[in-house]
Amino acid sequence: DAGVIQSPRHEVTEMGQEVTLRCKPISGHNSLFWYRQTMMRGLELLIYFNNNVPIDDSGMPEDRFSAKMPNASFSTLKIQPSEPRDSAVYFCASSFATGNYGYTFGSGTRLTVV
């Protein structure tokens, strides 16, 4: 398995533009998580899905952020409009919903909003 695949690896965009981050989880994993990592706030859970259904989106900072999981092999995190304070590394992770196997993380998308 190629692991959790995120794209793009790097994204530089201008303030006000729409940004879409993509994630392909490990085949067979039925939980998917989006995290944001910054120096100031560390790792923050934004949202997670079980069996493609959003379970907890309490970490989504505001309405500018939205996430979807249309099927078991794909998820997107969208920011519209983007702001400089959204600059961070965004990680996607997947796992089995039951049991305690820990997560498998992707390599992240480094977002810079100028």
Place this chain on the structure above:
Amino acid sequence: AQSVTQLDSQVPVFEEAPVELRCNYSSSVSVYLFWYVQYPNQGLQLLLKYLSGSTLVKGINGFEAEFNKSQTSFHLRKPSVHISDTAEYFCAVKMSNQGGKLIFGQGTELSVKP
């Protein structure tokens, strides 16, 4: 509220010296505990986990951790570190009543010097 505290933000150590990275948690329910490592510009990798049973767990790269329920701690140790262990280490907790959600500490930057 549940939380995870990593007591040291930075730990400098010389090569071949022992190291301990400290982690404490607070929870009113039983927990599962994890340590992850993040190398520069990469995602997080699972080092080890405690689910139940023996309180001393061994992980990859010679690391081990001990679960101490009375002290609500899960400190990570290695008897002799290598330059290649330089990375950021994250302690994480999963509450038994919160599905798959992992709560991460702020991270400890381990810097191994020759």
